[in-house]
Amino acid sequence: MSQSCRAIVAYQPSNKQPDFRLEDVSIRDIEPDECLVDIVATGVCHTDLGVASRPDSIYPRVLGHEGSGYIRKIGSKISLNLQEGDPVLLSIAFCNNCPSCQSGHPSYCYSAYALNFANPGRDTYQARSVGTEQDFVVAGGFFGQSSLGSLAIVKESCIVSVAGAVKSRSELQLFAPLGCGFQTGAGTVSKLGKAQPGDSVAIIGLGGVGLSAVMAARIIGCKHIVAVDRIHDRLALAKELGATDVIHTGKLDTASLAEAVRNATDGLGSSLTIDTTGVLSIIREALEMTSILGRMVLLGMSKESIDIDMTKFKLAGKTLLGSVQGDVIPSQYIAQMIEWYRAGRFPIDKLVRFYKPEDIGPALHDMGTGQTVKPIILW
Template identity: 40%
Template sequence: MKITAAVTNGQGQDFVLEEVELEAPKANEVLVKIVATGVCHTDAVARDAAIAPLPAVLGHEGAGIVEEVGTGVTRLEKGDHVVLSFAHCGYCDNCLTGHPTVCETFNDLNFGGLNDDETHRLSKDGQPLSTFFGQSSFGTYAVAHERNVVKVDKDVDLALLGPLGCGVQTGAGTVLNRLQPQFGSTIAIYGAGAVGLSAIMASKIAGCKTIIAVDVHDSRLEFAKELGATHTFNGAKSDVVKEIKEVTNGGTTYAVDTTGVPPVVRQCLQALRPLGVAAIVGVTPEMNIDVHNDLMAEGKTMMGVIEGDAVPNVFIPQLIEYYKAGQFPFDKLVKFYEFDQINEAFEESKAGKAIKPILRIQ
């Protein structure tokens, strides 16, 4: 079928809306009419650093309505409202033990450019286009394996829900699934973008007593307070480690770094109390740490977390229930754009003018 998609034709190039061909779903796949899709930093990395084969149709926070199901699909039917999340194999040891975010073939399935059966569904003028995260939601329709399609309530605005498939899930899941902070504990969140603010809201749900937000933009720090932060520090204006240790009487028990900035990662380690745990979710380059002083000497733990260590078909409906109960107002992060404003959405996201852009596709 003919669809309209935002095609990334070459590294660093703007997205171009083009007519492309999408094949029908095969066994265990569904065709989804995309209603809206989130704009994520990972899409920008894929465009600018070519971490997936190009040309490609990017996008990996899709939300839409099931239009058609392939053979063998049992959980979904035409008309279902769904959120699309990351691809995973479903049968490796990590998938089978509840950790699909570290699926043994995660990188191949999400960044390799092919669908689950190692073929293409997208093409233009007879030439294949790479699929991204097993969905390619920067299009009017997408084909995805039923494993990474999550059925959601029809009484919630579907256009809001796409970011639950990656960015929001990453921040909230890192706190609720992996760190699991004790009630009344202390936590610091470094970076008050969509991922960090989701972690702040999750920390409030978890019952953390002290929730500290660190960023370099005062406007985002004010917003963090609105969403649950009890203290905020501007990293460009204060000695963050000193300030946090004073406020917490020795450091936080937990920390989440969403920035991927090496000096900030070191700050998050140094501002932990003994036996503290830091979760790193930002894409961080090679860096140096003082293993003895920053970690071992005080029994600290540093861990990497992908996609919030979530099982999307379990966790995304849970987040929606928190949202419906007024405990997880992620809609406050959102700014909507029309599909043909995709390049503007990426520019405003990069400039900090939009926390979580969502493209209305149709």
């Protein structure tokens, strides 16, 4: 039996600008391998905006993949030890059976695209057209959760129980982005990038992902933590969170970004370079600034191709990696981030701002201008 709820529905974009509308919808009943979750908060991620900006995507649909809430109903085939009312955080969907999942790399699940993006939940919601009073289907299933709504149907693999680990509803709201943005940044440094105290880390782009990477590098005690952005307030926050050096890209004058990073790292360059921008010109500089035997990690999304001088790259012994969720196991890494937060070492409260669902427009505006690092919608 369907239930009524509210959801932020993405419609066909105009001039590549997302069209989000808060709607009253009905949500179908769960299947045996799903749970129904009362969503209390949803972090807004750039991936949501990127998908909602594509004219060739599926519309109308409910996006959202940084959800937190309480279990309302449990499917008959769920194997996790869950009880109704348990607090949960939501992360990526994975198959749990392929070689990647079996070897502890669920972020690189062989079925990741199908489970997270190909939209198996086409008939998750129904809404009513104003004026015609006709019902129409709204798609769900995004990242196995579509959590930009007050109720979400969630695949088992997405669920991370935090029963006993959260102290209140307000804390559960704060933790919503741990399942994607914050674990991606921190995990890229500590897990995928394998940063050590002797490393010089350069982090380009200081959104929620980049600033989480800064905090993780500080926790590890990296020798140099160089934060790069074009927004002064983001650079000031990075300094507060542990960056040893900051570079304002708008104030480089004649020096290149690569040169500025080398100057900040004893002339050697960064042994771990993380790009969150996806901008090809910046990625080229990021490869240049990466030291001999250094690791370069791509986090930003882009359809463009990178031209590499193969001889130069080979002789330098550099490594080029792509990061998905920092290559972490969410159930383990989320627990680690909560421990860091409790110890005052991972102050994610400095990155977030809370908004009502009807204020999705202002939230996106503030995110775009840099006024807000991580908007969180409260349900």
